[in-house]
Amino acid sequence: MQVSRIAPRRAVSRRALARVTAAGAVTGTAVLALSVPAFAHVTVQPEGAAAKGGYAVVDFKVPNERDTASTTKVEVNFPADHPLASVMPEPVAGWDVKVVKARLDKPLTLHGEKIDQTVTKVTWTASDGKGIRPGYFQKFPLSLGALPENTDQLVFKAIQTYSNKEVVRWIEAPQAGQDEPENPAPVLQLSAAAGDHHGTAAAQDTADRTGNASAATGSHDTDTTARVLAVAGIVVGAAGVAYGVLAGRRRTV
8 A cells, every 4th residue: 555655655756857857948048039139239348447547458349240251341330429539449350340430529638648530430330241150259449548537338330231232220328217229229338437547458558658657756766765775684684684794603602
């Protein structure tokens, strides 16, 4: 009787386990299917921090979403309400880059100099005839600065062109409290302002031409301090040796 009771329980447990496993697999597949599109659009991420008032190197990541066409052109439009005084692209193998500027109604001030032009658009065009093939993505780096201090984010509008002439416009700005739009625009989140407003070291390299004098002064001060400390160390060492010698003589006497 005990065996007959235990056997059905085991059978039920196995059936329940199978159902739970199957349900879990279906749920996992559904979650995966829903999560994939969220990462399949043009995005922008900083290499390090993108601090307000500072400089940053950012990467525009462009995935290829088509199975039978390559991405041959990428256009990134800059926000007009937060113009940037400095935009410098990094060369990308197999791609030609074009930077478009426009005159500002209100000039910006950068390192004490007035800037009356700003970059409004950067376009990369495949020069090798291949572009971004199906199943691949490409990063397009830019050095940006100085980042605005009166906003928490920068919204860019990107346009992706395929080899079959299809054009996808990633231009819809995400709204707080709402679902992600079908074609979201790349959004760069800005962190709190850094004390020196320099941002990442890589981005600051693009502005070193205007700060060489300050760097030289800082280096000179550091060298002077090191020399003073070295001399002080020698004096202290000599005093220690003399004290040791005198102490040895007293013991001998």
